Amino acid sequence: MPCICYPIEHLIIQATVKFSEGEDSLCAVATLRSLRLFFTSPSPIANKNRGFPSLLLNIKKPFYHKCRRMSISNSSPSHTDSNEDAGSSPIPFDYAEIVVIRHGETTWNSSGRIQGHLDAELNEVGRQQATAVADRLSKESKVSAVYSSDLKRALETAQIIAKSCNLNEVIQDPALRERHLGDLQGLVFRDAARLNPEAYRAFSSPKTNQEIPGGGESLDQLYQRMTSSLERIARKHKGERVIAVTHGGALRALFKRAAPKGLSQGKVMNTSVNIFHLSDSDDWIIKVWGDVSHLSKTGFLESGFGGDKNSG
Structure with missing residues:
Protein backbone atom coordinates (compact mmCIF):
# COMPACT_ATOMS: atom_id res chain seq x y z
CA MET A 1 0.00 0.00 0.00
CA PRO A 2 1.49 3.37 -0.92
CA CYS A 3 2.65 5.72 1.78
CA ILE A 4 4.45 9.01 1.44
CA CYS A 5 6.29 11.47 3.69
CA TYR A 6 5.60 15.19 3.68
CA PRO A 7 6.35 18.13 5.96
CA ILE A 8 3.50 18.91 8.35
CA GLU A 9 2.49 22.11 6.54
CA HIS A 10 2.00 20.17 3.30
CA LEU A 11 -0.33 17.66 5.03
CA ILE A 12 -2.71 20.40 6.11
CA ILE A 13 -2.83 21.77 2.56
CA GLN A 14 -3.36 18.27 1.14
CA ALA A 15 -6.33 17.57 3.43
CA THR A 16 -7.92 20.96 2.71
CA VAL A 17 -7.57 20.59 -1.06
CA LYS A 18 -8.92 17.03 -1.10
CA PHE A 19 -12.09 18.02 0.76
CA SER A 20 -12.62 21.27 -1.18
CA GLU A 21 -12.25 19.47 -4.51
CA GLY A 22 -14.57 16.65 -3.50
CA GLU A 23 -11.84 14.06 -3.97
CA ASP A 24 -12.24 10.48 -2.79
CA SER A 25 -13.03 10.83 0.92
CA LEU A 26 -10.69 7.95 1.78
CA CYS A 27 -7.72 10.08 0.68
CA ALA A 28 -8.75 13.07 2.76
CA VAL A 29 -9.65 11.00 5.81
CA ALA A 30 -6.31 9.20 5.67
CA THR A 31 -4.59 12.58 5.57
CA LEU A 32 -6.48 13.83 8.62
CA ARG A 33 -5.88 10.60 10.52
CA SER A 34 -2.17 11.00 9.93
CA LEU A 35 -2.38 14.56 11.23
CA ARG A 36 -4.17 13.36 14.34
CA LEU A 37 -1.53 10.71 14.94
CA PHE A 38 1.15 13.35 14.56
CA PHE A 39 -0.30 15.55 17.30
CA THR A 40 -1.39 12.76 19.67
CA SER A 41 1.74 10.63 19.47
CA PRO A 42 3.62 10.36 22.82
CA SER A 43 6.77 11.54 21.01
CA PRO A 44 5.64 13.74 18.14
CA ILE A 45 8.21 14.70 15.55
CA ALA A 46 8.96 18.34 16.20
CA ASN A 47 11.36 18.92 13.35
CA LYS A 48 9.40 20.28 10.38
CA ASN A 49 12.32 19.40 8.09
CA ARG A 50 11.61 15.71 8.52
CA GLY A 51 9.25 13.90 6.21
CA PHE A 52 5.92 12.75 7.62
CA PRO A 53 5.46 9.01 8.36
CA SER A 54 2.91 6.72 6.81
CA LEU A 55 0.51 9.11 5.11
CA LEU A 56 -1.75 7.11 2.80
CA LEU A 57 -2.56 9.05 -0.35
CA ASN A 58 -4.37 8.45 -3.63
CA ILE A 59 -5.51 4.91 -2.85
CA LYS A 60 -7.66 4.42 -5.93
CA LYS A 61 -8.44 1.18 -7.72
CA PRO A 62 -6.93 2.15 -11.11
CA PHE A 63 -3.56 2.79 -9.43
CA TYR A 64 -3.54 0.26 -6.60
CA HIS A 65 -2.00 -2.70 -8.42
CA LYS A 66 0.51 -0.43 -10.11
CA CYS A 67 1.79 1.16 -6.88
CA ARG A 68 1.13 -1.40 -4.15
CA ARG A 69 4.86 -2.10 -3.72
CA MET A 70 5.78 1.57 -3.38
CA SER A 71 6.70 2.40 0.20
CA ILE A 72 7.71 6.02 0.67
CA SER A 73 8.77 6.20 4.28
CA ASN A 74 10.88 8.23 6.67
CA SER A 75 14.47 7.74 7.69
CA SER A 76 15.43 8.50 11.25
CA PRO A 77 17.26 11.75 12.00
CA SER A 78 19.36 9.95 14.61
CA HIS A 79 20.40 7.12 12.26
CA THR A 80 20.81 4.61 15.07
CA ASP A 81 21.03 0.89 14.39
Whole structure:
Protein backbone atom coordinates (compact mmCIF):
# COMPACT_ATOMS: atom_id res chain seq x y z
CA MET A 1 0.00 0.00 0.00
CA PRO A 2 1.49 3.37 -0.92
CA CYS A 3 2.65 5.72 1.78
CA ILE A 4 4.45 9.01 1.44
CA CYS A 5 6.29 11.47 3.69
CA TYR A 6 5.60 15.19 3.68
CA PRO A 7 6.35 18.13 5.96
CA ILE A 8 3.50 18.91 8.35
CA GLU A 9 2.49 22.11 6.54
CA HIS A 10 2.00 20.17 3.30
CA LEU A 11 -0.33 17.66 5.03
CA ILE A 12 -2.71 20.40 6.11
CA ILE A 13 -2.83 21.77 2.56
CA GLN A 14 -3.36 18.27 1.14
CA ALA A 15 -6.33 17.57 3.43
CA THR A 16 -7.92 20.96 2.71
CA VAL A 17 -7.57 20.59 -1.06
CA LYS A 18 -8.92 17.03 -1.10
CA PHE A 19 -12.09 18.02 0.76
CA SER A 20 -12.62 21.27 -1.18
CA GLU A 21 -12.25 19.47 -4.51
CA GLY A 22 -14.57 16.65 -3.50
CA GLU A 23 -11.84 14.06 -3.97
CA ASP A 24 -12.24 10.48 -2.79
CA SER A 25 -13.03 10.83 0.92
CA LEU A 26 -10.69 7.95 1.78
CA CYS A 27 -7.72 10.08 0.68
CA ALA A 28 -8.75 13.07 2.76
CA VAL A 29 -9.65 11.00 5.81
CA ALA A 30 -6.31 9.20 5.67
CA THR A 31 -4.59 12.58 5.57
CA LEU A 32 -6.48 13.83 8.62
CA ARG A 33 -5.88 10.60 10.52
CA SER A 34 -2.17 11.00 9.93
CA LEU A 35 -2.38 14.56 11.23
CA ARG A 36 -4.17 13.36 14.34
CA LEU A 37 -1.53 10.71 14.94
CA PHE A 38 1.15 13.35 14.56
CA PHE A 39 -0.30 15.55 17.30
CA THR A 40 -1.39 12.76 19.67
CA SER A 41 1.74 10.63 19.47
CA PRO A 42 3.62 10.36 22.82
CA SER A 43 6.77 11.54 21.01
CA PRO A 44 5.64 13.74 18.14
CA ILE A 45 8.21 14.70 15.55
CA ALA A 46 8.96 18.34 16.20
CA ASN A 47 11.36 18.92 13.35
CA LYS A 48 9.40 20.28 10.38
CA ASN A 49 12.32 19.40 8.09
CA ARG A 50 11.61 15.71 8.52
CA GLY A 51 9.25 13.90 6.21
CA PHE A 52 5.92 12.75 7.62
CA PRO A 53 5.46 9.01 8.36
CA SER A 54 2.91 6.72 6.81
CA LEU A 55 0.51 9.11 5.11
CA LEU A 56 -1.75 7.11 2.80
CA LEU A 57 -2.56 9.05 -0.35
CA ASN A 58 -4.37 8.45 -3.63
CA ILE A 59 -5.51 4.91 -2.85
CA LYS A 60 -7.66 4.42 -5.93
CA LYS A 61 -8.44 1.18 -7.72
CA PRO A 62 -6.93 2.15 -11.11
CA PHE A 63 -3.56 2.79 -9.43
CA TYR A 64 -3.54 0.26 -6.60
CA HIS A 65 -2.00 -2.70 -8.42
CA LYS A 66 0.51 -0.43 -10.11
CA CYS A 67 1.79 1.16 -6.88
CA ARG A 68 1.13 -1.40 -4.15
CA ARG A 69 4.86 -2.10 -3.72
CA MET A 70 5.78 1.57 -3.38
CA SER A 71 6.70 2.40 0.20
CA ILE A 72 7.71 6.02 0.67
CA SER A 73 8.77 6.20 4.28
CA ASN A 74 10.88 8.23 6.67
CA SER A 75 14.47 7.74 7.69
CA SER A 76 15.43 8.50 11.25
CA PRO A 77 17.26 11.75 12.00
CA SER A 78 19.36 9.95 14.61
CA HIS A 79 20.40 7.12 12.26
CA THR A 80 20.81 4.61 15.07
CA ASP A 81 21.03 0.89 14.39
CA SER A 82 17.83 0.24 16.32
CA ASN A 83 15.77 2.14 13.77
CA GLU A 84 14.57 0.12 10.81
CA ASP A 85 14.97 2.94 8.34
CA ALA A 86 15.94 2.73 4.71
CA GLY A 87 19.48 3.84 5.49
CA SER A 88 20.30 0.75 7.55
CA SER A 89 17.94 -2.02 6.42
CA PRO A 90 19.28 -4.85 4.21
CA ILE A 91 19.02 -4.41 0.44
CA PRO A 92 17.33 -7.28 -1.46
CA PHE A 93 19.91 -9.12 -3.60
CA ASP A 94 17.96 -8.49 -6.80
CA TYR A 95 17.57 -4.75 -6.22
CA ALA A 96 19.95 -1.82 -6.29
CA GLU A 97 19.43 0.92 -3.72
CA ILE A 98 20.15 4.33 -5.24
CA VAL A 99 20.20 7.32 -2.92
CA VAL A 100 19.47 10.28 -5.18
CA ILE A 101 20.47 13.67 -3.78
CA ARG A 102 19.74 17.13 -5.14
CA HIS A 103 22.83 19.34 -5.15
CA GLY A 104 23.40 22.02 -2.49
CA GLU A 105 22.19 25.58 -2.82
CA THR A 106 23.74 28.00 -5.33
CA THR A 107 23.59 31.77 -5.52
CA TRP A 108 21.41 31.35 -8.59
CA ASN A 109 18.97 29.24 -6.54
CA SER A 110 18.67 32.00 -3.96
CA SER A 111 18.22 34.74 -6.59
CA GLY A 112 15.69 32.81 -8.69
CA ARG A 113 17.93 32.56 -11.76
CA ILE A 114 17.35 29.70 -14.21
CA GLN A 115 20.35 27.35 -14.30
CA GLY A 116 19.61 24.36 -16.53
CA HIS A 117 22.95 23.29 -18.05
CA LEU A 118 24.73 26.51 -17.04
CA ASP A 119 27.47 25.78 -14.54
CA ALA A 120 26.74 27.68 -11.32
CA GLU A 121 28.77 26.75 -8.25
CA LEU A 122 27.62 26.08 -4.69
CA ASN A 123 27.42 29.03 -2.35
CA GLU A 124 28.49 28.81 1.31
CA VAL A 125 25.06 27.62 2.44
CA GLY A 126 25.18 24.94 -0.26
CA ARG A 127 28.53 23.70 1.02
CA GLN A 128 27.16 23.51 4.56
CA GLN A 129 24.17 21.56 3.26
CA ALA A 130 26.47 19.18 1.38
CA THR A 131 28.56 18.64 4.50
CA ALA A 132 25.42 17.90 6.53
CA VAL A 133 24.06 15.31 4.11
CA ALA A 134 27.53 13.78 3.73
CA ASP A 135 27.81 13.34 7.49
CA ARG A 136 24.40 11.70 7.55
CA LEU A 137 25.16 9.29 4.72
CA SER A 138 28.52 8.31 6.21
CA LYS A 139 26.69 7.00 9.30
CA GLU A 140 24.30 4.84 7.31
CA SER A 141 24.85 1.64 5.30
CA LYS A 142 28.04 1.24 3.28
CA VAL A 143 28.09 3.05 -0.05
CA SER A 144 29.66 1.23 -3.00
CA ALA A 145 29.95 4.18 -5.40
CA VAL A 146 29.07 7.85 -5.84
CA TYR A 147 27.77 9.08 -9.22
CA SER A 148 27.17 12.69 -10.13
CA SER A 149 26.08 15.08 -12.82
CA ASP A 150 29.19 16.74 -14.23
CA LEU A 151 27.85 20.24 -13.48
CA LYS A 152 29.83 21.97 -10.73
CA ARG A 153 27.00 22.35 -8.22
CA ALA A 154 26.29 18.63 -8.27
CA LEU A 155 29.91 17.51 -8.60
CA GLU A 156 31.10 19.51 -5.59
CA THR A 157 28.20 18.13 -3.53
CA ALA A 158 29.16 14.61 -4.63
CA GLN A 159 32.83 15.12 -3.83
CA ILE A 160 32.00 16.21 -0.28
CA ILE A 161 29.80 13.12 0.12
CA ALA A 162 32.39 10.74 -1.35
CA LYS A 163 35.11 12.01 0.97
CA SER A 164 32.88 11.57 4.01
CA CYS A 165 32.00 8.02 2.88
CA ASN A 166 35.71 7.13 2.36
CA LEU A 167 35.44 6.84 -1.41
CA ASN A 168 38.24 8.19 -3.58
CA GLU A 169 36.29 8.67 -6.79
CA VAL A 170 33.15 10.37 -8.04
CA ILE A 171 31.87 8.88 -11.29
CA GLN A 172 30.75 11.78 -13.48
CA ASP A 173 27.74 11.13 -15.69
CA PRO A 174 26.42 13.93 -17.97
CA ALA A 175 23.15 11.99 -18.22
CA LEU A 176 22.42 13.07 -14.62
CA ARG A 177 22.37 16.76 -15.60
CA GLU A 178 19.43 19.09 -15.06
CA ARG A 179 16.95 19.63 -17.87
CA HIS A 180 18.37 21.85 -20.60
CA LEU A 181 16.14 24.92 -20.53
CA GLY A 182 17.28 26.51 -23.78
CA ASP A 183 17.06 30.26 -24.14
CA LEU A 184 15.64 30.61 -20.63
CA GLN A 185 18.95 29.67 -19.05
CA GLY A 186 20.60 32.56 -17.24
CA LEU A 187 17.37 34.58 -16.94
CA VAL A 188 15.75 35.46 -13.63
CA PHE A 189 12.56 33.42 -13.67
CA ARG A 190 10.21 36.30 -12.86
CA ASP A 191 11.53 38.16 -15.94
CA ALA A 192 11.55 35.20 -18.33
CA ALA A 193 8.06 35.69 -19.83
CA ARG A 194 8.86 39.32 -20.66
CA LEU A 195 12.40 38.82 -21.94
CA ASN A 196 11.78 35.70 -24.02
CA PRO A 197 8.05 35.03 -24.44
CA GLU A 198 8.55 32.32 -27.08
CA ALA A 199 10.83 30.22 -24.89
CA TYR A 200 8.64 30.83 -21.86
CA ARG A 201 5.51 29.67 -23.74
CA ALA A 202 7.32 26.49 -24.76
CA PHE A 203 8.47 25.92 -21.20
CA SER A 204 4.94 26.46 -19.84
CA SER A 205 3.28 24.22 -22.45
CA PRO A 206 1.31 21.26 -21.09
CA LYS A 207 2.67 19.15 -23.96
CA THR A 208 5.37 16.85 -22.60
CA ASN A 209 7.04 16.62 -26.03
CA GLN A 210 7.44 20.40 -26.32
CA GLU A 211 11.10 21.40 -26.72
CA ILE A 212 12.37 24.83 -25.67
CA PRO A 213 13.99 27.14 -28.25
CA GLY A 214 17.76 27.32 -27.89
CA GLY A 215 18.38 23.59 -27.55
CA GLY A 216 16.10 23.03 -24.58
CA GLU A 217 14.79 19.56 -23.77
CA SER A 218 11.19 18.46 -23.62
CA LEU A 219 9.87 16.78 -20.48
CA ASP A 220 9.76 13.50 -22.41
CA GLN A 221 13.43 13.79 -23.32
CA LEU A 222 14.37 14.55 -19.71
CA TYR A 223 12.30 11.59 -18.49
CA GLN A 224 13.92 9.20 -20.93
CA ARG A 225 17.43 10.42 -20.16
CA MET A 226 17.05 10.25 -16.38
CA THR A 227 15.25 6.92 -16.14
CA SER A 228 17.72 5.29 -18.54
CA SER A 229 20.63 6.65 -16.51
CA LEU A 230 19.30 5.32 -13.20
CA GLU A 231 18.48 1.93 -14.71
CA ARG A 232 22.01 1.73 -16.13
CA ILE A 233 23.48 2.46 -12.68
CA ALA A 234 21.15 -0.08 -11.06
CA ARG A 235 22.25 -2.88 -13.39
CA LYS A 236 25.86 -2.38 -12.23
CA HIS A 237 25.07 -2.43 -8.52
CA LYS A 238 22.61 -5.20 -7.67
CA GLY A 239 22.48 -5.77 -3.91
CA GLU A 240 24.49 -2.59 -3.30
CA ARG A 241 23.86 0.94 -2.10
CA VAL A 242 25.07 3.77 -4.30
CA ILE A 243 24.60 7.54 -4.35
CA ALA A 244 23.69 9.71 -7.35
CA VAL A 245 23.84 13.50 -7.08
CA THR A 246 21.63 15.30 -9.55
CA HIS A 247 19.17 18.22 -9.87
CA GLY A 248 15.62 19.20 -8.97
CA GLY A 249 13.97 18.79 -12.36
CA ALA A 250 15.84 15.53 -12.90
CA LEU A 251 14.54 14.15 -9.60
CA ARG A 252 11.00 15.10 -10.51
CA ALA A 253 11.33 12.98 -13.66
CA LEU A 254 12.45 10.00 -11.56
CA PHE A 255 9.48 10.46 -9.24
CA LYS A 256 7.13 10.31 -12.22
CA ARG A 257 8.62 6.96 -13.19
CA ALA A 258 8.26 5.42 -9.73
CA ALA A 259 5.02 6.95 -8.45
CA PRO A 260 1.45 6.57 -9.68
CA LYS A 261 -0.06 9.32 -11.78
CA GLY A 262 -1.55 12.12 -9.73
CA LEU A 263 0.66 11.69 -6.67
CA SER A 264 2.25 15.04 -5.84
CA GLN A 265 5.96 15.08 -5.08
CA GLY A 266 6.09 18.61 -3.67
CA LYS A 267 9.23 20.69 -3.99
CA VAL A 268 12.59 18.91 -4.12
CA MET A 269 14.77 20.73 -1.60
CA ASN A 270 18.54 21.20 -1.88
CA THR A 271 20.40 18.08 -0.61
CA SER A 272 17.14 16.24 0.06
CA VAL A 273 17.52 12.47 0.39
CA ASN A 274 15.43 10.37 -2.02
CA ILE A 275 15.92 6.60 -2.03
CA PHE A 276 14.91 4.33 -4.91
CA HIS A 277 15.04 0.54 -5.19
CA LEU A 278 15.32 -0.73 -8.78
CA SER A 279 15.18 -4.31 -10.02
CA ASP A 280 15.78 -6.05 -13.35
CA SER A 281 12.07 -6.84 -13.50
CA ASP A 282 11.31 -3.15 -14.03
CA ASP A 283 10.19 -2.51 -10.43
CA TRP A 284 10.81 1.00 -9.14
CA ILE A 285 10.14 1.51 -5.43
CA ILE A 286 10.52 4.80 -3.60
CA LYS A 287 11.70 4.11 -0.05
CA VAL A 288 12.27 7.73 1.03
CA TRP A 289 11.26 10.98 -0.63
CA GLY A 290 12.24 14.55 0.21
CA ASP A 291 13.94 13.92 3.56
CA VAL A 292 15.90 16.98 4.74
CA SER A 293 16.10 16.10 8.43
CA HIS A 294 19.89 16.51 8.26
CA LEU A 295 19.40 20.24 7.64
CA SER A 296 17.90 21.01 11.06
CA LYS A 297 20.95 23.11 11.99
CA THR A 298 21.97 24.29 8.54
CA GLY A 299 18.61 25.53 7.33
CA PHE A 300 17.18 25.08 3.86
CA LEU A 301 15.86 27.38 1.18
CA GLU A 302 12.17 27.15 0.30
CA SER A 303 11.89 30.26 -1.87
CA GLY A 304 14.77 29.78 -4.32
CA PHE A 305 14.33 28.65 -7.91
CA GLY A 306 14.47 24.96 -8.74
CA GLY A 307 13.11 21.72 -7.37
CA ASP A 308 9.53 22.43 -8.43
CA LYS A 309 7.68 22.55 -11.76
CA ASN A 310 9.74 25.59 -12.75
CA SER A 311 12.85 23.44 -13.10
CA GLY A 312 11.16 20.85 -15.26
